[in-house]
Amino acid sequence: MSDTLKKYLTTDRSTRIQALHLTQAWQTGLAHQDLPPLLVSLLGELAAASVLLAGNIKFDGSVVLQLQGNGPVHLIMVECTSALDLRATAHLREGAALPADTTTLQDLLNADGQGRFMVMLDPAGRQAGTPAYQGIVPLEGDTIAAVLEHYMKHSEQLDTRLWLAADAHACAGLLLQRMPNESPATDDPRPFGHADTTWTHCTTLAGTLDRDELRATDSDTLIRRLFWEDDLLSFPAQDVRWHCPCSRERVASMLRTLGHRELEDILNEQGCVHITCNFCGQPYDFDAQDCTALFACAIDPSLAPGSDTVH
Numbered sequence: 001m002s003d004t005l006k007k008y009l010t011t012d013r014s015t016r017i018q019a020l021h022l023t024q025a026w027q028t029g030l031a032h033q034d035l036p037p038l039l040v041s042l043l044g045e046l047a048a049a050s051v052l053l054a055g056n057i058k059f060d061g062s063v064v065l066q067l068q069g070n071g072p073v074h075l076i077m078v079e080c081t082s083a084l085d086l087r088a089t090a091h092l093r094e095g096a097a098l099p100a101d102t103t104t105l106q107d108l109l110n111a112d113g114q115g116r117f118m119v120m121l122d123p124a125g126r127q128a129g130t131p132a133y134q135g136i137v138p139l140e141g142d143t144i145a146a147v148l149e150h151y152m153k154h155s156e157q158l159d160t161r162l163w164l165a166a167d168a169h170a171c172a173g174l175l176l177q178r179m180p181n182e183s184p185a186t187d188d189p190r191p192f193g194h195a196d197t198t199w200t201h202c203t204t205l206a207g208t209l210d211r212d213e214l215r216a217t218d219s220d221t222l223i224r225r226l227f228w229e230d231d232l233l234s235f236p237a238q239d240v241r242w243h244c245p246c247s248r249e250r251v252a253s254m255l256r257t258l259g260h261r262e263l264e265d266i267l268n269e270q271g272c273v274h275i276t277c278n279f280c281g282q283p284y285d286f287d288a289q290d291c292t293a294l295f296a297c298a299i300d301p302s303l304a305p306g307s308d309t310v311h
């Protein structure tokens with residue numbers, strides 16, 4: 001089954017295994033974003049990582065991962081909520097084109113070595129002025145997985161390994177993580193210290209995985225293929241969906257603040273007010289009639305479409 005996050009634990013409860021495979025949700029997310037294939041891969045890998053990390057946060061809120069640099073790509077940013085609503089975007093530097101021989105993350109983002117990788121944990125309903133948790137490290141590593149693993153090590157997180165892969169069709173990832181307090185389960189006959197063996201065993205198996213296989217294989221098949229000798233404790237699958245909170249209503253409110261005259265100027269010049277969501281690329285068009293309606297509603301709510309005000 002695609003568009004789900006699957007979670008497992010080894011029977012000694014020392015290693016967490018998570019597998020993610022997105023197709024529909026990922027394709028929906030790319031529908032309005034015109035990105036070159038290499039950038040789609042990087043964006044998808046970062047998106048997969050954000051879902052794998054968001055699957056473990058213990059609060060209602062979101063994980064934001066951001067790569068920022070001075071190469072032809074200015075920004076790659078993804079956000080996944082604890083409910084596994086995902087959105088992701090990448091922005092080329094204005095006027096920049098990807099050189100044909102660009103092959104690595106470093107070429108794309110870190111032309112001057114000043115690139116940064118940022119992780120933000122943002123609780124829902126955070127008070128204005130209260131900072132979200134934010135970790136920033138230099139952009140080191142040639143793949144998204146290497147950048148993440150470098151961050152984890154730097155911030156003294158739990159031992160974590162990631163395998164990530166994406167193209168325009170699918171976006172997938174596998175995460176292995178050492179659990180804290182790795183005392184053996186009481187019903188586990190194996191001696192304490194087995195956790196090291198389990199970790200080595202799991203990372204060795206996952207180490208055989210290549211990007212093509214990860215992209216092309218649904219999570220159930222992948223886990224069976226890698227861990228066919230192991231009994232794993234499995235947890236209910238969690239649905240992942242693409243969701244950007246932009247909407248026609250939000251764009252309408254923004255246009256009202258611009259004012260009637262400003263919109264009239266745009267209409268005279270372009271025939272239509274064309275707004276694109278900066279995050280997901282969703283287009284919103286307002287023609288002359290739509291713009292008139294915006295202000296008619298503002299003046300007299302009873303004229304709003306769908307209004308049930310009775311006079």
Ligand SMILES: [Zn+2]
Nearest residue numbers: 244246277280
């Ligand atoms: Zn949007």
